[in-house]
Amino acid sequence: MSDSTAIAHGTAEAHHEHPPYQRHHFETIAQQNDATNFAMWLFLLTEIMFFGGLFTAYLIYRNWYYPAFVQGSHQLQIGWGTANTAVLITSSFTMAMGVWSAEMRKKGALVLCLVLTFTLGLVFLGIKTIEYSEKIEKHHVPGFHYSVQSFVDPASDPEVYNEYHDKPLALDMARHTELYFFLYFAMTGMHALHMIIGIAILGFMIFRARAGAYTTGHVTFVENFGLYWHFVDIVWIFLFPLLYLINRHPLAH
Amino acid sequence: MSDTIVTLPDQSTARIPKMNYLTKENGLLSWLLTGDHKRIAILYLISISFFFFVGGSLAGLIRLELLTPQSDLMATDTYNKVFSMHGIIMVFFFLVPSVPATIGNFIIPMMIGAKDLALPKVNLLSWYLYVAAGILALYTMASGGVDTGWTFTTPLSTHYVNTHVLTTGMAVFIAGFSSIFTGLNFIVTIHKMRAPGMTWFRLPLFVWAHYAASILMVLGTPVLAIAIVLMALERTVGIGVFDPTKGGDPLLFQHLFWFYSHPAVYIMILPGMGVISEVISTFSRKRVFGYTAVAFSSVAIAVFGFFVWAHHMFIMGISNYAVLIFSLLTMLVAVPSAIKIFNWAFTLYKGSITFETPMLYAFGFMGLFTIGGMTGVFLGASGTDIHLTETYFIVAHFHFVMVGGMLMAFLSGIHFWWPKMTGRMYPEKISQLAAVVTFIGFNLTFFPQFILGTLGMPRRYASYPPEFQILNVFSTAGASVLGVGYLLPVLYLTWSLKYGEIAGNNPWQATGLEWQVQSPPLTENFPEIPIVDHEAYDYEWLERQKEKEVASVG
Amino acid sequence: MAHDIPHEQHFHDPANVTNPEHAEHHIVLPLEYSFVFGTLLLCTALTVFAATRDLGVFNPIVALAIACFKGVIVILFFMHVKYQSNLIKMTVGAGFFTFLVLITMTLSDYISRAWGLW
Numbered sequence A: 001m002s003d004s005t006a007i008a009h010g011t012a013e014a015h016h017e018h019p020p021y022q023r024h025h026f027e028t029i030a031q032q033n034d035a036t037n038f039a040m041w042l043f044l045l046t047e048i049m050f051f052g053g054l055f056t057a058y059l060i061y062r063n064w065y066y067p068a069f070v071q072g073s074h075q076l077q078i079g080w081g082t083a084n085t086a087v088l089i090t091s092s093f094t095m096a097m098g099v100w101s102a103e104m105r106k107k108g109a110l111v112l113c114l115v116l117t118f119t120l121g122l123v124f125l126g127i128k129t130i131e132y133s134e135k136i137e138k139h140h141v142p143g144f145h146y147s148v149q150s151f152v153d154p155a156s157d158p159e160v161y162n163e164y165h166d167k168p169l170a171l172d173m174a175r176h177t178e179l180y181f182f183l184y185f186a187m188t189g190m191h192a193l194h195m196i197i198g199i200a201i202l203g204f205m206i207f208r209a210r211a212g213a214y215t216t217g218h219v220t221f222v223e224n225f226g227l228y229w230h231f232v233d234i235v236w237i238f239l240f241p242l243l244y245l246i247n248r249h250p251l252a253h
Numbered sequence B: 001m002s003d004t005i006v007t008l009p010d011q012s013t014a015r016i017p018k019m020n021y022l023t024k025e026n027g028l029l030s031w032l033l034t035g036d037h038k039r040i041a042i043l044y045l046i047s048i049s050f051f052f053f054v055g056g057s058l059a060g061l062i063r064l065e066l067l068t069p070q071s072d073l074m075a076t077d078t079y080n081k082v083f084s085m086h087g088i089i090m091v092f093f094f095l096v097p098s099v100p101a102t103i104g105n106f107i108i109p110m111m112i113g114a115k116d117l118a119l120p121k122v123n124l125l126s127w128y129l130y131v132a133a134g135i136l137a138l139y140t141m142a143s144g145g146v147d148t149g150w151t152f153t154t155p156l157s158t159h160y161v162n163t164h165v166l167t168t169g170m171a172v173f174i175a176g177f178s179s180i181f182t183g184l185n186f187i188v189t190i191h192k193m194r195a196p197g198m199t200w201f202r203l204p205l206f207v208w209a210h211y212a213a214s215i216l217m218v219l220g221t222p223v224l225a226i227a228i229v230l231m232a233l234e235r236t237v238g239i240g241v242f243d244p245t246k247g248g249d250p251l252l253f254q255h256l257f258w259f260y261s262h263p264a265v266y267i268m269i270l271p272g273m274g275v276i277s278e279v280i281s282t283f284s285r286k287r288v289f290g291y292t293a294v295a296f297s298s299v300a301i302a303v304f305g306f307f308v309w310a311h312h313m314f315i316m317g318i319s320n321y322a323v324l325i326f327s328l329l330t331m332l333v334a335v336p337s338a339i340k341i342f343n344w345a346f347t348l349y350k351g352s353i354t355f356e357t358p359m360l361y362a363f364g365f366m367g368l369f370t371i372g373g374m375t376g377v378f379l380g381a382s383g384t385d386i387h388l389t390e391t392y393f394i395v396a397h398f399h400f401v402m403v404g405g406m407l408m409a410f411l412s413g414i415h416f417w418w419p420k421m422t423g424r425m426y427p428e429k430i431s432q433l434a435a436v437v438t439f440i441g442f443n444l445t446f447f448p449q450f451i452l453g454t455l456g457m458p459r460r461y462a463s464y465p466p467e468f469q470i471l472n473v474f475s476t477a478g479a480s481v482l483g484v485g486y487l488l489p490v491l492y493l494t495w496s497l498k499y500g501e502i503a504g505n506n507p508w509q510a511t512g513l514e515w516q517v518q519s520p521p522l523t524e525n526f527p528e529i530p531i532v533d534h535e536a537y538d539y540e541w542l543e544r545q546k547e548k549e550v551a552s553v554g
Numbered sequence C: 001m002a003h004d005i006p007h008e009q010h011f012h013d014p015a016n017v018t019n020p021e022h023a024e025h026h027i028v029l030p031l032e033y034s035f036v037f038g039t040l041l042l043c044t045a046l047t048v049f050a051a052t053r054d055l056g057v058f059n060p061i062v063a064l065a066i067a068c069f070k071g072v073i074v075i076l077f078f079m080h081v082k083y084q085s086n087l088i089k090m091t092v093g094a095g096f097f098t099f100l101v102l103i104t105m106t107l108s109d110y111i112s113r114a115w116g117l118w
């Protein structure tokens, strides 16, 4: 807190006692906690709306180009996707346990939980990197090098073909897989960006937690970060079925 | 009925209080690192005034070019850049932050009896984001500008133009986050920082209006952000999402853009309406008629505001059924705006009206906003919209709302709270003159444009058929008058910083909590947190307070 | 403000704040977190399984229903909303409401475009 917002104390100095983490313009610590918690929720609302634009785009193009979206999604490995979902859910659980440890003032447990969350976050990004590099190899990254080979001639891509026996798409429809992959990269990329930011903050928090910063009864920071982390988890909970599970049983026709 | 309600302290003995938020600390750093909402408001006031005059100069260039039918002052593509930058700067760097970031920032914590906004650092961050965005916008302008119009219309912005779309987009993106943080801060503050006894229905309507506008900032602006990100990606890597050749739909950009930019109109106008509520009540010495209705009409405007955006897209090829629905919903949003206008009119009825400058501007607002709003009905109705859209009728319509409405409200508010911000009065006579000049200049500038639009003069062209010249000359002449009207306040308000009369705590005899403390206020606003035991606009309470004071002094 | 309570008592006095929206801090227990965690993993397995069956139009509906359920329990328990004030509950609701407005109103155009002209 910069001094300029501090109060001109005058004679009130003697009556001016509060925990060091209470900002001067709040009357009680409960007021401060409520305010920051509420602010965090409002920030998450902006995040919902930010992703909302992408979800809208997704829904429109999925309706328009359903076959392209189905075959595009077959290029994603359901194993990696499921594993990553599990990793992220687990990290959400460890984060929630971290909040509990902070509330119970268990420093060791808090540090452990934060380190686990941090590690699981990295594992998620690691798996994402594997998936991305696979797309790069197959020229499925939208842009100048995009290739529709796997969709106009599915048999040329035996790994996927043996599992789903996709019919070749007309060139016109096949080209719309590029939109699918754009949305895939935009949505998972935006999600990964949030993960990276979260992991960076987690790293910072681990240091602070080891110094005992969050186990003195003031848990708002851990709690609010937890909200952010869970929100990122929720985004993935929706991305997973929308991107990976569009239609996983072999097409009936 | 007296001529004025202004009561100033005895000028021979009155002094500006030695301890106040301005004198608390000195030096540039004490300003640049401040967390004080009042200082941040002043920083914002200086920056947005600067951008107002940048945008205003561009408007001057536009009017000068349109003085003659040929494009002779500048090349046609230069003209495109000038009107685009005029729109971008005026919308994102002046209108959106205008009242909230300056007057709102300064007054809201004081109105609700708080020491500061809930998140002072976020408040400062918001200003820095604004400045960063502003510098980026200026850099863009210096290095060639952008010519897409302020709407960044796809596929023009993504496929056809070779100007600085990306940097301008980035500037708007950053400015958007500045606005999000302001709105977020207001919502938290209004919920969590109210003084004891300050219930929701005791809040001044200014606070209600800002609350509603803040909701729009928090929920709408992120959609603009994602629209700009997608547009930038489309332009750089060709992602296809707005590209018909790849199966994308350029209209999707319009949907996302207007999902924000229609509510943005209310982000701009709602805080202005809040100013008008305060001013009308103070200068007619009456509680605002139908307080609850006015309060809820702000919220209703905010909610309805999210359901009407496609009225900007009637001729773009959206489905006829969507046109029908959005047209209908657009008519509905007129209702809460009308509630406000009628309630202000009823507030005036049998009030003890005085005509100080803020009140003159407020009258200007009521008249011009009504015209602006009513012409909006023509545009909301899809049939007339097909004829009128993309003509000067649109230009006149939104300038009546934004300039005639919002700018009048902004000036009204600046004059109204100037004594509180600086401790000194502005000179009354010349400012009344400025208000009248502004009103005349405004009408001369923009009323002819309604006629031009109805006659079919399209917007966004540097040249026009010669038969339209006479009305354009009127318009340009009006713009010059308007320019004088806007320059005057800068001069005499600056003058008043040193030579203005000492205002005292409450020159207007207004009821808001901010008027019950010294001007300029202390850094922590209140020497002691007030306990609120009266409704908003309770002038009898004010009288009783004064009697008590006299009794205790005597 | 002219009232006669002495100056000193006003600094950081809990009585100086009206906060009807305050909810007491509730500590969610590890057991509750563990149940939620288990449910989330089960739901993940379920949604993958459901995707491999041919349910016709119900495939996306089932997938989204499961995702919504997962999202809701994360919000209620991991994010403590179940134990939060009504203000927070309404805030979350408002967020999803606006999100749905964006999606449904936009789609209302896209869906009805194919219906053709009058």
Ligand SMILES: [Cu+2]
Pocket: B261, B262, B265, B308, B309, B311, B312
């Ligand atoms: Cu609109």
